[in-house]
Amino acid sequence: MPPTINMGIPGATSSVRSGGGSQAFGKRVLLAEPRGYCAGVDRAVETVERALEKHGAPVYVRHEIVHNVHVVETLAKAGAVFVDETDEVPEGAIVVFSAHGVAPTVHVEAAARNLRTIDATCPLVTKVHNEAKRFARDDYDILLVGHTGHEEVVGTAGEAPDHVQVVDNPDAVDQVTVRDPNKVIWLSQTTLSVDETMETVRRLREKFPTLQDPPSDDICYATQNRQVAVKAMAPECELVIVVGSRNSSNSVRLVEVALGAGSDAAHLVDYAEDIDPAWLEGVTTVGVTSGASVPEVLVRGVLERLAEYGYGTVQPVTTANETLVFALPREIRPPRA
Numbered sequence: 621m622p623p624t625i626n627m628g629i630p631g632a633t634s635s636v637r638s639g640g641g642s643q644a645f646g647k648r649v650l651l652a653e654p655r656g657y658c659a660g661v662d663r664a665v666e667t668v669e670r671a672l673e674k675h676g677a678p679v680y681v682r683h684e685i686v687h688n689v690h691v692v693e694t695l696a697k698a699g700a701v702f703v704d705e706t707d708e709v710p711e712g713a714i715v716v717f718s719a720h721g722v723a724p725t726v727h728v729e730a731a732a733r734n735l736r737t738i739d740a741t742c743p744l745v746t747k748v749h750n751e752a753k754r755f756a757r758d759d760y761d762i763l764l765v766g767h768t769g770h771e772e773v774v775g776t777a778g779e780a781p782d783h784v785q786v787v788d789n790p791d792a793v794d795q796v797t798v799r800d801p802n803k804v805i806w807l808s809q810t811t812l813s814v815d816e817t818m819e820t821v822r823r824l825r826e827k828f829p830t831l832q833d834p835p836s837d838d839i840c841y842a843t844q845n846r847q848v849a850v851k852a853m854a855p856e857c858e859l860v861i862v863v864g865s866r867n868s869s870n871s872v873r874l875v876e877v878a879l880g881a882g883s884d885a886a887h888l889v890d891y892a893e894d895i896d897p898a899w900l901e902g903v904t905t906v907g908v909t910s911g912a913s914v915p916e917v918l919v920r921g922v923l924e925r926l927a928e929y930g931y932g933t934v935q936p937v938t939t940a941n942e943t944l945v946f947a948l949p950r951e952i953r954p955p956r957a
């Protein structure tokens with residue numbers, strides 16, 4: 621048996637990976653690392669918490685601050701009021717913009733209502749906004765690979781609506797037309813499947829051979845790292861459980877990646893109670909991971925539930941160590957000593 625570590629989960633132990641295969645261990649959990657909160661989500665959630673501390677309730681938040689049911693419900697209980705649009709916010713009140721970013725028109729609308737804005741847009745989303753602005757200034761056709769209607773895509777496209785076309789999936793390439801095929805660049809949503817995006821880009825490049833790549837990866841480090849970890853563990857799993865909400869793009873992608881990488885089944889759950897015992901029938905190895913907007917407490921709940929079903933051995937599958945931290949938005953940053 622591999623050495624065990626106390627995980628603090630009733631009935632569960634953690635063991636380092638030995639590559640012995642599921643038959644060597646009996647029922648076990650492979651736990652992806654990294655998983656859960658990314659630097660942008662951590663920053664956005666703390667921004668709302670600090671805004672509530674500093675200004676008191678209510679603090680208005682345009683759209684879900686991050687796409688996670690538990691996080692949104694917890695902040696709502698603490699006094700955050702989630703709205704769809706800025707015209708639902710009383711004149712002069714505080715409004716936080718979510719991690720997904722907003723189009724410039726939203727800033728204009730907020731200013732017109734004298735709203736005090738705190739912008740929690742993830743800096744890695746802002747990077748893509750800046751790329752869109754730059755290439756629009758240079759009069760490129762910008763092909764934004766991303767999901768139509770997703771808040772981040774709406775925000776990025778809103779930086780240069782006359783230059784941006786959204787390309788939703790590889791098949792959508794057939795409908796793309798541009799003004800000058802020699803002046804085209806692709807950018808992307810930060811939370812896509814790396815493999816599907818590369819397929820879309822391959823088809824775009826077939827159509828536009830001089831298509832330019834973004835100056836740096838738009839799919840963010842957190843999305844990529846979580847997909848790599850799932851790909852590493854999925855071939856050994858009969859089932860992968862992804863903790864995350866249905867409207868969380870990166871969480872849904874993890875389900876797809878798990879299935880594509882060899883897991884027999886993969887399911888998304890918000891809470892441990894969402895696990896259907898029927899999923900576990902005949903399953904020896906369960907992989908567990910979580911999307912970038914998921915607090916670790918929800919993963920611990922899932923591990924506890926799995927331990928109750930006899931999956932008491934937890935083996936981390938570590939493919940990267942993340943240390944990135946973003947400074948809080950300047951509107952909420954504590955004063956320097």
Ligand code: SF4
Nearest residue numbers: 658660661742810840
């Ligand atoms: S998933 Fe990536 S882009 Fe989105 S908030 Fe996290 S770090 Fe930022």
